[in-house]
Amino acid sequence: MNQRYSDVSFEDRMSHVDFRVAEQPHIVVDTDVCRSCTTKTCVHACPANLFVPTAEGGILFNYEQCFECGTCYLMCDGGDAISWSYPDGGQGVVFRHG
Amino acid sequence: MRDRAGPASSAVTVAEPERPQFDAIVVGAGPAGSAAALELARAGNSVALLERGPFPGAKNVYGGVVYGRILDELIPGWYDEMPVQRWITRRQTMLLDGERSMTVDFRSQNWGRAPYNGATTYRAEFDDWLAGHAQKAGAVLVPSTVATRLLCTERGRVVGVRTDRPDGDLTAKVVIACDGVNSFLAKQAGLFPGDQAEHTTLGVKETLALPARTIDERFGVSGHEGVDIEMLGCTQGIPGGGFLYTNYDTLSVGLVLGLKGLAKAGKRPEEVLAELKRHPSIQPLVRGAELVEYSAHLIPEGGYDTMPQLVGDGLLVAGDAAAMCLAAGIWLEGVNFAMGSGMYAGRAASKALTSGDLGDLRAYRTLLESSFVLADHKKLRKAPELVLSERVQQRYPGLVCDLVEGMFTVENPRPKPGVRKLLRASAKRNGVKMRELARDALTGLRSFG
Numbered sequence: 001m002n003q004r005y006s007d008v009s010f011e012d013r014m015s016h017v018d019f020r021v022a023e024q025p026h027i028v029v030d031t032d033v034c035r036s037c038t039t040k041t042c043v044h045a046c047p048a049n050l051f052v053p054t055a056e057g058g059i060l061f062n063y064e065q066c067f068e069c070g071t072c073y074l075m076c077d078g079g080d081a082i083s084w085s086y087p088d089g090g091q092g093v094v095f096r097h098g
Numbered sequence: 099m100r101d102r103a104g105p106a107s108s109a110v111t112v113a114e115p116e117r118p119q120f121d122a123i124v125v126g127a128g129p130a131g132s133a134a135a136l137e138l139a140r141a142g143n144s145v146a147l148l149e150r151g152p153f154p155g156a157k158n159v160y161g162g163v164v165y166g167r168i169l170d171e172l173i174p175g176w177y178d179e180m181p182v183q184r185w186i187t188r189r190q191t192m193l194l195d196g197e198r199s200m201t202v203d204f205r206s207q208n209w210g211r212a213p214y215n216g217a218t219t220y221r222a223e224f225d226d227w228l229a230g231h232a233q234k235a236g237a238v239l240v241p242s243t244v245a246t247r248l249l250c251t252e253r254g255r256v257v258g259v260r261t262d263r264p265d266g267d268l269t270a271k272v273v274i275a276c277d278g279v280n281s282f283l284a285k286q287a288g289l290f291p292g293d294q295a296e297h298t299t300l301g302v303k304e305t306l307a308l309p310a311r312t313i314d315e316r317f318g319v320s321g322h323e324g325v326d327i328e329m330l331g332c333t334q335g336i337p338g339g340g341f342l343y344t345n346y347d348t349l350s351v352g353l354v355l356g357l358k359g360l361a362k363a364g365k366r367p368e369e370v371l372a373e374l375k376r377h378p379s380i381q382p383l384v385r386g387a388e389l390v391e392y393s394a395h396l397i398p399e400g401g402y403d404t405m406p407q408l409v410g411d412g413l414l415v416a417g418d419a420a421a422m423c424l425a426a427g428i429w430l431e432g433v434n435f436a437m438g439s440g441m442y443a444g445r446a447a448s449k450a451l452t453s454g455d456l457g458d459l460r461a462y463r464t465l466l467e468s469s470f471v472l473a474d475h476k477k478l479r480k481a482p483e484l485v486l487s488e489r490v491q492q493r494y495p496g497l498v499c500d501l502v503e504g505m506f507t508v509e510n511p512r513p514k515p516g517v518r519k520l521l522r523a524s525a526k527r528n529g530v531k532m533r534e535l536a537r538d539a540l541t542g543l544r545s546f547g
Contacts, residue, residue, distance in 0.1 A: 008389060010368070012389075013368065013389065013392045014392065016389055016390055016391050016392055017391060017392055017393070020152070026102065039361070041361045044364055044365060044366050045300070045357070045360050045361060045367070047300060047302050047367050047368070047394035048394065049366070067393065067394040067395070068157065069300065069394050069395055069396050070279070070280045070396050071300050071357065071394075071396065073104075073105055074294060074295040074298060074357060074396075075295060075357055075360075075361050083104070083106070084104045084105055084106075085102035085103055085104030085106075085107070086102065086103050086104065086150055086244050088100050088102075088244065088262050089150050089241075089242040089243040089244045089261070089262050089263070090150075090151070090152045090241065090242025090243075092157075093156075093157065094151065094152060094156045095155070095156060095157065095158065095159055095221065095222060095391065095393050096220065096222050096391060097220050097222070097305040097345075097348065097350070097390060097391040097393070098155065098158050098159035098160065098220065098221040098222060098303075098391075098393050098395070
């Protein structure tokens with residue numbers, strides 16, 4: 001009960017969110033574009049922490065636990081690096097207490 | 099692959115439909131869309147209400163309170179049936195600086211009785227309830243369906259939407275875009291100006307379970323009374339603010355963070371939030387509460403000067419899609435502005451449908467201007483900029499805490515300092531010139547006065 005919130009791992013944090021995961025990704029990241037990006041703002045700004053830098057300087061992206069907020073495409077400095085769309089109807093995040 | 103809605107999606111040109119399937123299509127069953135659909139259906143129009151989530155509210159997050167006065171007009175007797183968590187009877191504005199805080203705390207038991215002022219609610223329940231009223235009035239709710247594109251005639255008139263369903267084109271005489279802060283439909287229609295990231299904030303929120311009795315004790319309320327705390331100076335230099343409010347047996351604690359500032363700061367949103375939760379004024383309130391949901395959403399905070407064109411050819415824009423959130427520091431409202439704008443959009447559309455003249459859609463703007471929706475936004479047009487300014491964000495919380503600490507720290511045997519002297523010293527220590535303070539006070543007075 002008295003654990004400190006900083007102790008909640010990110011995985012734990014996201015395990016409390018309901019997602020209806022679609023078979024196809026609704027967001028695709030072109031890691032070749034990311035390699036030349038110096039800011040990589042997406043990595044720290046995405047509230048779901050879905051953008052992971054790779055050893056080769058690119059970005060590994062996982063769409064499954066996406067809040068569909070739009071932060072990444074608005075902040076992206078890499079032009080066309082992020083192909084962004086909402087998931088198909090009925091798929092994706094389902095907030096219960098929003 | 100199914101058709102998708104995103105920043106790269108564009109409108110499609112179609113022949114003018116001979117017989118549109120609906121009088122009106124409303125995109126998005128949030129508070130704006132459901133209010134619009136409700137008004138349209140009540141006036142006897144056929145309405146399709148599209149929702150991309152599996153149910154209304156599934157995609158929605160908010161940071162505070164639903165203010166009910168506009169519901170008096172939309173759903174008389176609403177407070178006997180609305181899914182309420184707690185009625186706000188205590189409203190606090192808190193300035194935080196380091197380990198200090200200064201709070202203005204107001205309580206009114208009037209707000210805990212009919213006709214009430216505002217309430218906390220879960221959007222999954224509230225939005226579903228409001229959409230239910232639109233349905234009862236005759237609107238057809240179509241959930242799990244994304245409106246991906248506008249259907250436009252060659253001359254640019256909007257005559258329907260494409261959806262992500264097979265053979266999913268739907269036609270109507272009028273379309274109302276209530277498709278939220280990203281509003282790809284308003285963008286497709288070319289109604290949106292400028293750099294959206296500049297005046298958009300990211301809201302992150304934790305819903306934390308705590309027994310109702312513990313909430314009552316910690317927050318000094320009982321029964322279905324609740325507290326709303328708005329905070330400034332808790333975002334580690336990122337322009338924004340914080341909030342904490344009580345639901346029945348959960349707390350919602352969160353932050354709004356300006357996107358540009360967040361980009362520059364290089365901090366993760368949940369880490370900034372964790373820091374707020376460790377503040378000595380907040381930690382005792384949230385201690386031991388267990389995370390039941392983490393959520394995030396964008397908020398259009400720029401206000402009046404950043405709104406899109408509200409009326410297009412055959413198209414109206416309402417709610418977050420029209421940047422109707424009021425982020426004016428001491429007033430932080432959104433759901434009521436969404437419902438208000440949606441209601442007037444529905445009325446204007448009804449008028450145009452009755453007269454058969456789409457030019458009558460322009461009445462929407464007039465209705466908004468003669469009501470709180472645009473009157474408040476216009477009056478407070480300078481407020482979002484002031485509230486998110488460097489001085490208000492980073493200097494004034496410290497200035498106020500220094501001033502108050504100076505007033506109440508007893509320095510015997512030294513005599514008490516005069517308040518004016520303290521103010522000068524506090525301003526200087528926080529890098530604020532008296533001239534700037536006077537100017538901001540004047541801007542504040544002009545906006546809020």
